[in-house]
Amino acid sequence: MKEKPIRVLIVDDHEVVRMGLRTLLSHKPGLEVVGEARSAKVIMLTSYADEEAVLASIVAGASGYLLKQVRGQTLVEAIQTVARGNSLLDPSVTDKVLERVRKMGMGSADEGLAMLSEREQRILTLIAKGKTNKEIAKEVFLSDKTVKNCVSSILSKLNLTRRSAAAAYLATRASKGGATEPKGS
Incomplete structure (x- = not known):
């Protein structure tokens, strides 16, 4: 054989x-x-819903994380979302990761986060949740253009080039026990 x-x-x-x-x-x-x-965008399609697996995937560069029980149409939409340069997390794992981040509280000061305004920190948190600029604009009551400018500013201040890298930055802070939520959120 x-x-x-x-x-x-x-x-x-x-x-x-x-x-x-x-x-x-x-x-x-x-x-x-x-x-x-030349390059590839990665969506993790897995059975593992624990936050460690999610954080490890984000840090490794994955743009998306979905559980295998996802519907076919949702998977197709996720692929299209990631192809447009956005990132996403399965809603059930997003809640787990965010809960872990909240439990960590406000750790020691971080140079990168310290450079961001409260608004930028809030937008960074929403990016990490996989929200699009349009969704962020609606949630924080800003125009799409203002959010786009804020995202550019965040990426510049953190010396990053992609939204997924910003999400990974925040996930890395969470996995190390650092502060990830802006004051007052």
Whole structure:
């Protein structure tokens, strides 16, 4: 009985690296390069609903986290949401993660969070919940444009380039026991 090859997807932003890896790996027995991409967005689809798994996924760079019992249409919408550059969490795990964050209280001062205004901290928390700019605007009673500007400011102050990285930043603070909620929320 012939053993199935290990299937490999190469993801790197440099074409020459992708080409080199494909050449190297395609000549190795037991390996099959099934595709390559400049970048990838990852949605974790799992049975695990504990906050540790969620936090680990976010820190590892996942843009989304869904439980396997999700409906097909919801999964399709999640893929489209992540493809647009947004992040998301399954509502049932969002509640667990937020509850853990709330229980941690206000830890020691953090340089990154200290640079953010209370409004920006509130918006960062909503980003971590997977809210879109439009949803954030509605919740904090600001225009979409103002929220977009705030998100840009947050990313700049934290030296980040993506919303998912901002969510991971907040999740990392939570996993280390740091403050993640702005004063007065």
